[in-house]
Amino acid sequence: MKSALLSRCAGCAIFSLTTVGAATASFAQVVPDQAGAEDDTDLIVVTGSFIRGTPEDAALPVDLFSSEDLSKSGTTSPLEFIKDLPSVGPVLGDSNQFSTAAQGFQGNGSINLRALGPERTLVLFNGRRTVQAPGDGFTDTQLVPLFALDRIEILKDGAAATYGSDAIAGVANFITKRDFDGLEITGDYEFIDGSDGNWTTSVLAGGNFGDANLMVGVGWQHRSELATTERDFVLRPYEVNPTGFSTLGNPGTYLAKLGDVSNGAGGTTLGLAQDGSALGTCEATGGFQGSASGLPACRFTYVPFDNLIEEEDRYQAYAQLDVDLSDSLNVFVSGLYARTDLESLAYSPSFPTTQGPTGSGNTQRFFIPDTNPGYAAFVAQSGLTGGPGDPFTAGTPANVFGSYASALFFRPIGAGGNPRDPRGSGRGSAKNEAFRFSTGLEKEFSDTLRAQLYGTWWRSEREAFAPGIVGSRLQNALEGFGGPGCDRTTGTAGQGACQFFNPFINNAASNPALGLVNPSFVPGNENDPDLVSYLQVPNGTFQVEEQVVADFILSGETGLDLGGGAVAFAVGAQYRQSDFSTRPLVEESNALVNPCFQEGDRSCVGTPTDGVGPFVFLGITSPVTLEQSVYALFAEVNVPIGERIELSGAVRFEDYGGTVGSTLNPKASFRIEATDWLTLRGSAGTTFRGPLASQVSPNKVTVLAGIIAANNNFKSQDIFGNPNDLQPETAFTYNVGAIIGYEGLTFSVDYWSYDFEDRITTTPVQAIASAVVPEPGGLANCSSPFANLITFQDGCVQGVTTGSSIARVRTDWVNGPGVKTSGLDFALNYDLPIGDQLVLSLGGNASFVLEYEFDAFELRGATVAEAYDAVGFANYNRDPGTVSDWRGNAYANVNYDMLNLRYVFKYIDGVDDNRCADTGPCVTTPEGIETDFGRRVSSFTQHDLHATLDLEVAGTDLQLQGSIENIFDEDPPGARLELSYDPFIGNPLGRTYRLGAKVNF
Secondary structure (H helix, E strand, O other): OOOOOOOOOOOEEEEEOOOOOOOOOEOOOOOOOOOOOOOOOOEEEEEOOOOOOEOOOOOOOEEEEEHHHHHHOOOOOHHHHHHOOOOEOOOOOOOOOOOHHHOOOOOOOOOOEOOOOHHHEEEEEOOEEOOEOOOOOOEOHHHOOHHHEEEEEEEOOOOHHHHOOOOOOEEEEEEEOOOOOEEEEEEEEEEOOOOOOEEEEEEEEEEEEOOEEEEEEEEEEEEOOEEHHHOOOOOOOOOOOHHHEEOOOOOOEEEEEEEOHHHOOOOEEEEEEEOOHHHOHHHHOOOEEEEEOOEEEEEEEOHHHOEEEOOEEEEEEEEEEEEEOOOOEEEEEEEEEEEEEEEEEEEOOOOOOOEEOOEEOOOOOOEEEOOOOOHHHHHHHOOOOOEOOEOOOOOOHHHOOEOEEEEEEOOOOOOOOOOOOOOOOEEEEEEEEEEEEEEEEEEEEEOOEEEEEEEEEEEEEEEEEEEEEEHHHHHHHHOOOEOOOOOOOOOOOOOOOOEOOOOOHHHOOEEOOOOEEOOOOOOOOOOOHHHHHHHEEEEEEEEEEEEEEEEEEEEEEEEEEEEOOEEEEEEEEEEEEEEEEEEEOOHHHEOOOOOOOOOOOOOOOOOOOOOOOOEOOOOOEOOEEEEEEEEEEEEEEEEEEOOOEEEEEEEEEEEOOOOOOEEEEEEEEEEEEOOOOEEEEEEEEEEEEOOOHHHHOOOEEEEEEEEHHHOOEEEEEEEEOOOOOOOOEEEEEEEEEEEEEEOOEEEEEEEEEEEEEOOEEEOOHHHHHHHHOOOOOOEOOOOOOOHHHEEEOOOOOOOOOEHHHEEEEEEEEEEOOOEEEEEEEEEEEEEEEEOOOEEEEEEEEEEEEEEEEEOOEEEOOEEEEOOEEOOOEOOOOOOOOOEOOEEEEEEEEEEEOOEEEEEEEEEEOOEEOOOOOOOOOOEEOOOOOEEOOOOEEOOEEEEEEEEEEEEEEOOEEEEEEEEEEOOOOOOOOEOOOOOOEOOOOOOOOOOEEEEEEEEEO
């Protein structure tokens, strides 16, 4: 079916370009049968304009990737494609639960042009806005049906004047096939050492029915779990990389109070005891025998219980109907359903205790009486002596002469593993589900005037949780009153429905993740998995966002001609209505029900501890419902002057209403054909981004952050919305470039720049904590202007309180300091025909970041963080994440008849760890160990080989596919992170093999 109208891709411009060969990023792609132009030969559709018919060599920097390119490059998921783009910074999609920026987004994918943040890259699907992660302002790219795509277009330039405030860094447009007629079945399997492998499969069917074309398809992708223990480079000794070790572990350290018969009736001794120390249990079960605050502590490593790849299933179903109702009227309808399931996320066996039912802090918040089944073995295995004392009295351990132990450095479950899981991991879940429906009418009134009216609705749902222990339940179980059927007032400790929880290491036979035998194990002292289920509940949320978008575009050509063709225009309007809601999955994590340390207690409401919640580590949330409406008007004009000059201008007005207000964003661009082989181009404009509804909500969310001031132990970070003072962010962007085209060679270079003011961000958690506690674990400055942003155990006492007693840190959404970044993009494609059938193609893409400068962060009249340049640094614990000077890839492609071979070389420049001082070691541990591990995260290179063979078998087109990625089995360079590598530089999978096939009927 041949449509007489403009492409379904709204917001695209049709350019006439010479097609170049398959490349890592092609400049052009032939799109046949685009009517309305004088010649249907060599036409392309490029994202960045609402005007069609613009001459060759786009004024805007756009990379285009055809489905054929993706197939020849072995790309099977949007994540693989996005991570290979040199212009992209850190993205979501890999397992990286230790990064604050990645928490709560398991299963989500993102695109992050220029490392400006995924919320600043607009993602379109057939030119229309598509599904976002609920409440977070960025598109979940994992939901894109790759099997239905014709091409992907990446606009690497600010585009707010055309698309609105989300398009600050640029635009990614995923465009589906059109007029598809036939049946296509694809499948592949990727061999990964240490896992069950990854596989994908899809079926796409289409056909013409008179003046209508219907296309439907389904796809499934599976990723198998890859444990951290399957890669030697991850599990580094504490002396090399102390990051993945915690003093809040198990075996724990206790203060033990013993009734000692030899000292006379009622006599007591107070002793410091490390669980299992008499048997060397700490190191025998995988820990490091160290110290904290000068006291003995077993440093527990939780990393073996985690994954490099989580088990994940992704499903997509897509359908589109394209109908020519007449020669001048067309209707287009599409529907998308997508789902991502991660039902067994691996966490630490339990999180550490940063608060208990009696208050904040990790020390002496939990007490274990001598009646606990594990107590006697704990005393014997810790080198303590003492006889039975007076009975333990709940709630008053300091005032009784019984035998008990108070937890000093402790987590409920550690090296012995969680009894609910074969590997001993704590298990969580994340499920993302999305629905999208779009329909529109396109009317051509004449050869010079046409209109589009589209409506798009999408709904995004996310249900996710991590396993969190309720503190009051834990204390009850330590005393023998654990379990859902136990009534403390009528029951008897350890009898009937009332159970004991044994916190000591003698409860486990081994470290199941490492396969190490526990010398302290006492058979019969195991914990009941059902009791653990009662203590450890799913702490999470169910989030929903719905958006309705209405677009109207009127475009055409005027009668004015300045020698290069008619002056063209486009005008239009857009309306967006978003509704967002979130609710806790369980009442235990509902801030309206359980706001205080004790489950069921509400006495803290209205006090400074309101909202701490009953969990020992994880935070709580309140149910929230939010809405936001945006109105926009826009206009665009294209003016060809003679045969070699083209000027374009665009302007967009957007109104967010309320305290956010409105904005007017202009943009201008030019294209000059200086010679037959040289084209110059450039653009300049302003951009605007209003805050999300969730950012101006009075609610808070809690994430986990390794706080440097707290000796890198993970603490709770509370992020509060700002309903009163948060204003829009603005930026000035410009781009200047040149394109050289000569006899099969196409080369481009572009300089780009972004200059931000009032950037929407959160106050820096690390800087706040370090401003109050200058030395890790050292004394706190309680007179600091930021001291009340930190919750300490037992408050802040000058000269007494240390960083180790940090319980949680408050941060807020604010308008932060200015940011400026600039750089250069390079692209090269060269096609060399050799004979009648052999074609050699060479090329590549690279991006070089010249600067990424952050101004000083001022807060409460004081500087909380100094200015810095992020280029060449890992930027751990600060924005914008890892920024390499150079990122690039190159390829050599040989096509001979039915066979295509492609070699790809990928390069990511190394970075320095910003946390390391210029002199001395990067880290000196409390034990006096010095390490420089990860001071320089080295560059990473990867070599891949891809092959496709096209055959005709029994009247069908069969393509066989094969790939070897990371041919030389390179390990990622070391970095001082929990996984011992930077996921935004290195590839942890090692050498992988992929076999696949595509059949067209």
